Amino acid sequence: MVVIRLARGGSKKRPFYSIVVADSRYARDGRFIEQLGFYNPIARGGEIPLKLNLESLDAWVAKGAQLSDRVKTLAKQARKAA
Known part of the structure; x- marks a missing residue:
């Protein structure tokens, strides 16, 4: 099954997540x-x-990919901000 989820990066105590299709x-x-x-x-501060x-997210969901709870x-939030 294809899922859209977070992949953790960054260092100890400084998490940074990539949103990936896997x-x-x-x-x-x-x-x-x-x-x-x-x-x-x-x-x-000024960090994003x-x-x-x-658009890619919607394309993957249309193909049947499942979203993790956090990515949902x-x-x-992203749709609200856009």
Whole structure:
């Protein structure tokens, strides 16, 4: 099954997440099909906290990809901001 989920990056105590399309059998931070954006939960000042390509997201959902719970919330935030 293809899922759209967060892949963790960054360093210890400084998380940074990539929003990726991946096969559910792959490791969380492992191989992925496409990167759709990023999420920085501790963005400060002029940093961008969320960037998401909504057109690609909609295309993958139309193909049958499932969204993780957190990505659903982030997509809702991105649509509201756009």
